[in-house]
Amino acid sequence: xxxxxxxxxxxxxxxxxxxxxxxxETFAPxxxxxxxxxxxxxxxxxxxxxxxxxxAYKAWLTMKEPDHWAHVHYPKIDFNNxxxxxxxxxxxxxxxxxxxxxxxxxxxxxxxxxxxxxKRLTGVSSNIAVDAVFDSVSxxxxxxxxxxxKGVIFCSFSEAVQEHPELxxxxxxxxxxxxxxxxxxxxxxxFSDGSFxxxxxxxxxxxxxxTYFRINASGTGxxxxxLIVADEGSYVSYLEGCTAPQRDxxxxxxxxxxxxxxxDAEVKYSTVQNWYPxxxxxxxxxxxxxxxxGICSGDNSKISWxxxxxxxxxxxxxxxxxxxxxxxxxxxYSVAVTNNKQEADTGTKMIHIGKNTRSTIISKGISAGFxxxxxxxxxxxxxxxxxxRNFSQxxxxxxxxxxxxxxxxxxEIKDKTAIVEHEATTSKIGEDQLFYCKQRGLDTEKAVxxxxxxxxxxxxxxxxxxxxxxxxxxxxxxxxxxVG
Amino acid sequence: xxTIKNLHASVDGKEILRGINLEVKAGExxxxxxxxxxxxxTLSNVLAGKQDYEVTEGEVTFNGKNLLDMEPDVRAKxxxxxxxxxxxxxxxxxxxxxxxxxxxEKRTYEGKSSMEAKDFLALVKxxxxxxxxxxxxxxxxxxxxxxxxxxxxxEIFQMAMLDPKLCILDETDSGLDIDALRVVANGVNTxxxxxxxxxxxxxxxxxxxxxxxxxxxxxxxxxxxxxGTKELALELEAKGYDEIKKExxxxxx
Numbered sequence: 001x002x003x004x005x006x007x008x009x010x011x012x013x014x015x016x017x018x019x020x021x022x023x024x025e026t027f028a029p030x031x032x033x034x035x036x037x038x039x040x041x042x043x044x045x046x047x048x049x050x051x052x053x054x055x056a057y058k059a060w061l062t063m064k065e066p067d068h069w070a071h072v073h074y075p076k077i078d079f080n081n082x083x084x085x086x087x088x089x090x091x092x093x094x095x096x097x098x099x100x101x102x103x104x105x106x107x108x109x110x111x112x113x114x115x116x117x118x119k120r121l122t123g124v125s126s127n128i129a130v131d132a133v134f135d136s137v138s139x140x141x142x143x144x145x146x147x148x149x150k151g152v153i154f155c156s157f158s159e160a161v162q163e164h165p166e167l168x169x170x171x172x173x174x175x176x177x178x179x180x181x182x183x184x185x186x187x188x189x190x191f192s193d194g195s196f197x198x199x200x201x202x203x204x205x206x207x208x209x210x211t212y213f214r215i216n217a218s219g220t221g222x223x224x225x226x227l228i229v230a231d232e233g234s235y236v237s238y239l240e241g242c243t244a245p246q247r248d249x250x251x252x253x254x255x256x257x258x259x260x261x262x263x264d265a266e267v268k269y270s271t272v273q274n275w276y277p278x279x280x281x282x283x284x285x286x287x288x289x290x291x292x293x294g295i296c297s298g299d300n301s302k303i304s305w306x307x308x309x310x311x312x313x314x315x316x317x318x319x320x321x322x323x324x325x326x327x328x329x330x331x332x333y334s335v336a337v338t339n340n341k342q343e344a345d346t347g348t349k350m351i352h353i354g355k356n357t358r359s360t361i362i363s364k365g366i367s368a369g370f371x372x373x374x375x376x377x378x379x380x381x382x383x384x385x386x387x388x389r390n391f392s393q394x395x396x397x398x399x400x401x402x403x404x405x406x407x408x409x410x411x412e413i414k415d416k417t418a419i420v421e422h423e424a425t426t427s428k429i430g431e432d433q434l435f436y437c438k439q440r441g442l443d444t445e446k447a448v449x450x451x452x453x454x455x456x457x458x459x460x461x462x463x464x465x466x467x468x469x470x471x472x473x474x475x476x477x478x479x480x481x482x483v484g
Numbered sequence: 485x486x487t488i489k490n491l492h493a494s495v496d497g498k499e500i501l502r503g504i505n506l507e508v509k510a511g512e513x514x515x516x517x518x519x520x521x522x523x524x525x526t527l528s529n530v531l532a533g534k535q536d537y538e539v540t541e542g543e544v545t546f547n548g549k550n551l552l553d554m555e556p557d558v559r560a561k562x563x564x565x566x567x568x569x570x571x572x573x574x575x576x577x578x579x580x581x582x583x584x585x586x587x588x589e590k591r592t593y594e595g596k597s598s599m600e601a602k603d604f605l606a607l608v609k610x611x612x613x614x615x616x617x618x619x620x621x622x623x624x625x626x627x628x629x630x631x632x633x634x635x636x637x638x639e640i641f642q643m644a645m646l647d648p649k650l651c652i653l654d655e656t657d658s659g660l661d662i663d664a665l666r667v668v669a670n671g672v673n674t675x676x677x678x679x680x681x682x683x684x685x686x687x688x689x690x691x692x693x694x695x696x697x698x699x700x701x702x703x704x705x706x707x708x709x710x711x712g713t714k715e716l717a718l719e720l721e722a723k724g725y726d727e728i729k730k731e732x733x734x735x736x737x
Contacts, residue, residue, distance in 0.1 A: 430572065431535065431536075432572045433572050433574055435532075435534050435535070435556065436568065436571070436572045436574070437574070437582075437586075438533075438555070438556040438557040438560065439532050439533075439556055439557075439559075439560050439565075439566050439568075440560055440582070440583075440586040440642065440646065441557050441560040441561045441586045441589045441590045441593070441646070442557055442585060442586060442589055443555070443557045443589075444557075446585065446589065447557075450574070450577055450581075450582070450585060451574060451577065453576070453577070454574055454575055454576030454577035454625065455575065455576055456576070457576035457577075458576075
């Protein structure tokens, strides 16, 4: 009975798998210095940006693709078979530069993202500024003027390079240097767009900022960068969403996100990752190889990562916090769901450098089908980080007996005053729980949804309201048919 | 209400129920008693449709429909309620949310619209009183950290909320002290109407002092070996199950 339901649902599950038919300008596949020159020229970049890219590219050439250590399996990627730039062609008849091709507006509308400021989305309040990234370019950033009144800069990365070079030069690569790792180096060389935001001193950002990433073109990779700088005493809540068409080929998404929190600043970063996960046989889907890291550079600063990971064929992602400032706080709340043949190796790194630094890690893994779900996390307490505290809780929930859940915690303590706690549990979704729910009139899907949402509650509670509702639905959809 | 004919069921290939016949009419309370391992819990699980229980023979008609053809959730929505012997915990899911989902699923099935939040909360308040359930428990996760007695009272609370036609109480008295037993029994008695029927499964006579049955059946070796009125339970209490065992253990199946 279970398998029937499973088969019925899996194919039709991914509701975001459509393709937008739009004229694009796409580079031929291949990666070499000429491509980087062309890319930089396309974006009309200053010389220093081109040099940054080329330096990163040269470093990348000397690096080795990571294998073995992450608990994921995929064929070797042919980086010369990927196109590194694809952008919708600008229509000449559009009246102003600010105008967006209606086809693109429609696409984002279909994804539940409104690019018209006055328009309310279904179930989403209009109090969210959106940067919409379509393949290699940002097509529109809303509420820019409203935000600017408070001094908040929110724009595409490309625009920031042009308009705020001093900030980009100062902060880009500060947390994730180009040589950090293989995919970060690749990103630094070929990144196409992304979002930049700067919250000035003492400003509480008046609305939530968000970036929505959409991959549309085939044969391309998406390499975006996000840079968030929260100056002294400021606060911002940032949301990130992403989807891609349903295709048989694998597509690479190698992003870099950097967060800098100055003294007394707080950044809350929430992700609902919903890249196309591939079909039930593991065909197609996005390879999501992402480097996300923040630094609490000033005293009393705080960075909080919340992620709900339901998509991608392969996820390789460790949003981390460097706790440099005294009394700074790092948090990581994660729900990672894998179904069918998906594989996820995700977790966090909490690097305690300052005194009285605190970190919390709550990770909830859910594996179903034939999938593999790993938590990998590092808690490092450096010498001199007196009175550092960490609490980690890693729970795994198994659905069925063909999937795997793994926990790889690394703990390095160089200071005697540290207090580090680690708790881990693995449980199976109970037949008894399911039967109990069914006996009260809930069908299997409803019962699974309810039980899973209950299991993830601690994490879902951390999401902004609009996201929490979406995440709850997404969890139910991702696991549809996984229990018979 | 429910007619069970020659019901045979096995678990892992081992036959546990070996030809149960039982008819329960609306307004009636039937008690099923029997020693450990006689098949009491199997009977309730089979009626509720739990996986792992294979019906090998026989039929069950519930309000004119074939019960055995229905999924467990459909049986519930058709009005069959099982008060579990061991209610399970569902962490992170509040009792209220759970009940609201269950109630609205049933209403949707019946072609009714979902209940307004205000009406729902009023209903919760009313039914909570019935089993003297602390208001705080309604907001806690389903059965999580509840005492044994609270869990059982919560079952009756859910029963009251969902308003089923046929209630099966599976050893609801186990693990209850005298006071809790009285609370649970009072709840059941208050909910009793001429349209509802109860099947009360128990080891002991003591529950039947509070919930007085119209009929008592003794289950042994997967069959009902003796039926009678409430006096049968008293007789059984006096003699113990050994008498029954002696009398029926050599009966061929």
